Amino acid sequence: xxxxxxxxxxxxxxxxxxxxxxxxxxxxxxxxxxxxxxxxxxxxxxxxxxxxxxxxxxxxxxxxxxxxxxxxxxxxxxxxxxxxxxxxxxxxxxxxxxxxxxxxxxxxxxxxxxxxxxxxxxxxxxxxxxxxxxxxxxxxxxxxxxxxxxxxxxxxxxxxxxxxxxxxxxxxxxxxxxxxxxxxxxxxxxxxxxxxxxxxxxxxxxxxxxxxxxxxxxxxxxxxxxxxxxxxxxxxxxxxxxxxxxxxxxxxxxxxxxxxxxxxxxxxxxxxxxxxxxxxxxxxxxxxxxxxxxxxxxxxxxxxxxxxxxxxxxxxxxxxxxxxxxxxxxxxxxxxxxxxxxxxxxxxxxxxxxxxxxxxxxxxxxxxxxxxxxxxxxxxxxxxxxxxxxxxxxxxxxxxxxxxxxxxxxxxxxxxxxxxxxxxxxxxxxxxxxxxxxxxxxxxxxxxxxxxxxxxxxxxxxxxxxxxxxxxxxxxxxxxxxxxxxxxxxxxxxxxxxxxxxxxxxxxxxxxxxxxxxxxxxxxxxxxxxxxxxxxxxxxxxxxxxxxxxxxxxxxxxxxxxxxxxxxxxxxxxxxxxxxxxxxxxxxxxxxxxxxxxxxxxxxxxxxxxxxxxxxxxxxxxxxxxxxxx
Numbered sequence: 001x002x003x004x005x006x007x008x009x010x011x012x013x014x015x016x017x018x019x020x021x022x023x024x025x026x027x028x029x030x031x032x033x034x035x036x037x038x039x040x041x042x043x044x045x046x047x048x049x050x051x052x053x054x055x056x057x058x059x060x061x062x063x064x065x066x067x068x069x070x071x072x073x074x075x076x077x078x079x080x081x082x083x084x085x086x087x088x089x090x091x092x093x094x095x096x097x098x099x100x101x102x103x104x105x106x107x108x109x110x111x112x113x114x115x116x117x118x119x120x121x122x123x124x125x126x127x128x129x130x131x132x133x134x135x136x137x138x139x140x141x142x143x144x145x146x147x148x149x150x151x152x153x154x155x156x157x158x159x160x161x162x163x164x165x166x167x168x169x170x171x172x173x174x175x176x177x178x179x180x181x182x183x184x185x186x187x188x189x190x191x192x193x194x195x196x197x198x199x200x201x202x203x204x205x206x207x208x209x210x211x212x213x214x215x216x217x218x219x220x221x222x223x224x225x226x227x228x229x230x231x232x233x234x235x236x237x238x239x240x241x242x243x244x245x246x247x248x249x250x251x252x253x254x255x256x257x258x259x260x261x262x263x264x265x266x267x268x269x270x271x272x273x274x275x276x277x278x279x280x281x282x283x284x285x286x287x288x289x290x291x292x293x294x295x296x297x298x299x300x301x302x303x304x305x306x307x308x309x310x311x312x313x314x315x316x317x318x319x320x321x322x323x324x325x326x327x328x329x330x331x332x333x334x335x336x337x338x339x340x341x342x343x344x345x346x347x348x349x350x351x352x353x354x355x356x357x358x359x360x361x362x363x364x365x366x367x368x369x370x371x372x373x374x375x376x377x378x379x380x381x382x383x384x385x386x387x388x389x390x391x392x393x394x395x396x397x398x399x400x401x402x403x404x405x406x407x408x409x410x411x412x413x414x415x416x417x418x419x420x421x422x423x424x425x426x427x428x429x430x431x432x433x434x435x436x437x438x439x440x441x442x443x444x445x446x447x448x449x450x451x452x453x454x455x456x457x458x459x460x461x462x463x464x465x466x467x468x469x470x471x472x473x474x475x476x477x478x479x480x481x482x483x484x485x486x487x488x489x490x491x492x493x494x495x496x497x498x499x500x501x502x503x504x505x506x507x508x509x510x511x512x513x514x515x516x517x518x519x520x521x522x523x524x525x526x527x528x529x530x531x532x533x534x535x536x537x538x539x540x541x542x543x544x545x546x547x548x549x550x551x552x553x554x555x556x557x558x559x560x561x562x563x564x565x566x567x568x569x570x571x572x573x574x575x576x577x578x579x580x581x582x583x584x585x586x587x588x589x590x591x592x593x594x595x596x597x598x599x600x601x602x603x604x605x606x607x608x609x610x611x612x613x614x615x616x617x618x619x620x621x622x623x624x625x626x627x628x629x630x
Contacts, residue, residue, distance in 0.1 A: 033123060078375045383408070522564035526561065562577040
């Protein structure tokens with residue numbers, strides 16, 4: 001039978017059109033929305049500063065202006081610009097704000113009291129009560145509730161017992177305000193626990209007993225907060241500043257601090273107070289102080305350096321689980337390299353005599369790289385595979401076999417982000433069927449996976465912490481391929497279809513050696529089902545057969561996958577979910593190869609594949625197989 005030559009261009013064009021690419025499914029946030037008090041305020045009081053004749057454009061943060069605060073740094077990290085809400089932005093935080101109560105602390109004349117509860121209302125109301133599910137929300141509150149209650153205690157207006165009751169009530173109220181966001185659809189809410197208030201310069205000057213009481217009360221606030229989220233079923237991203245600041249206190253110089261008791265800001269000429277709201281480098285602060293002192297003023301507002309460390313610490317809570325999603329992604333690619341070698345060994349085995357065995361040795365290599373994107377560094381994987389197997393030609397059209405292989409992968413999470421190694425022990429059974437010009441093959445593989453030398457680097461100012469871990473996993477897969485050849489002389493061409501099913505599991509594990517940054521990563525499961533259709537062409541030339549193949553591919557298991565993490569420093573075990581890496585579900589694969597006889601009993605097979613149409617992804621591999629017929 002001869003194929004109509006006019007049909008071939010149409011077939012090729014339709015396959016190429018079907019492989020059109022879509023945007024990659026990387027987990028980028030749609031916005032960053034900030035709620036809280038002065039520690040998160042990106043410049044709400046700039047109109048007040050302008051009215052005083054101060055350089056408002058450079059000031060307005062409760063820090064060592066003009067350097068950004070942590071909320072601005074996180075917004076920039078994820079591709080957004082943090083502006084105060086009264087300037088059209090999404091930073092609703094206001095200096096002096098409490099969780100739900102008023103009055104706040106030192107609100108300038110003419111400005112409304114906006115506790116966190118009001119800030120959330122301002123965000124939700126114009127959106128008909130719905131929160132953007134793809135945005136990152138941050139909440140840092142309760143500091144001013146403590147300040148108001150502690151001042152009342154020192155003034156003799158309340159008792160020690162009332163102080164504790166009122167402060168813990170603020171923590172419960174904060175849980176309720178976060179529930180408004182999660183109830184409105186927010187999926188990613190980052191909540192900051194309080195650092196030890198006794199570290200701030202003003203409170204550090206008090207007697208030891210009072211400082212100890214402040215420390216205990218701060219810890220109680222945090223415990224109430226984390227337990228509150230557990231009891232209400234809210235999976236927030238918990239930022240344990242209490243543990244981080246204790247680590248800074250134990251070794252300040254490691255984080256770039258020359259002093260953690262003094263303040264960087266002096267009195268700005270003409271300003272009504274020495275608050276860091278009126279702080280500006282080059283006037284009443286120096287760049288060296290902004291980068292070597294911990295505190296901007298005595299009440300606990302932070303310098304540029306401290307804000308940078310807080311932003312980095314918060315970002316790694318998202319980066320860590322996202323990067324670890326690659327542990328479940330890499331085995332999909334190592335399996336491709338292994339199966340490619342098995343397929344060539346099986347093809348060579350079809351040339352044996354009936355009932356005869358053929359042994360083969362396959363070696364393969366591959367790469368899987370992901371480009372840098374907003375909020376995520378580039379990632380790379382380098383794979384090497386060795387497989388030995390045997391086939392037997394069971395009948396005229398049936399060949400079966402078995403193989404064992406080892407595949408190793410060297411992956412990294414990005415420049416200076418960390419790396420990991422995997423080792424797969426693959427066991428495969430396979431077979432092929434040839435009937436006339438119809439051909440088909442299937443390969444079933446199970447593998448045990450060892451994840452060795454997992455390293456995750458966490459940058460905190462000048463200090464790089466390295467979290468270490470190891471774990472295990474598995475991958476079960478089935479590959480099916482079938483096609484039909486139409487002959488044009490010695491040239492064969494025809495349609496081909498294939499399907500690949502994989503089920504990867506990665507056991508949960510705990511990190512070590514990174515202090516408050518250590519995470520517990522829960523068990524991961526990555527299922528893949530890829531269906532492909534296209535054309536294959538080959539040519540028989542004096543015992544050698546070069547071939548090419550092009551398919552349009554579709555990953556049908558493309559629902560969002562999540563990685564669950566828990567900070568090990570938080571005793572309550574609060575866990576949260578971060579969306580895993582995902583590539584475009586529609587793409588195309590080009591393959592080419594050569595098979596032939598080296599000698600009467602020796603055969604050679606060479607294969608190459610390249611994936612295209614996945615935005616920001618480079619994926620390719622090659623394999624060589626030598627077979628011996630007994």
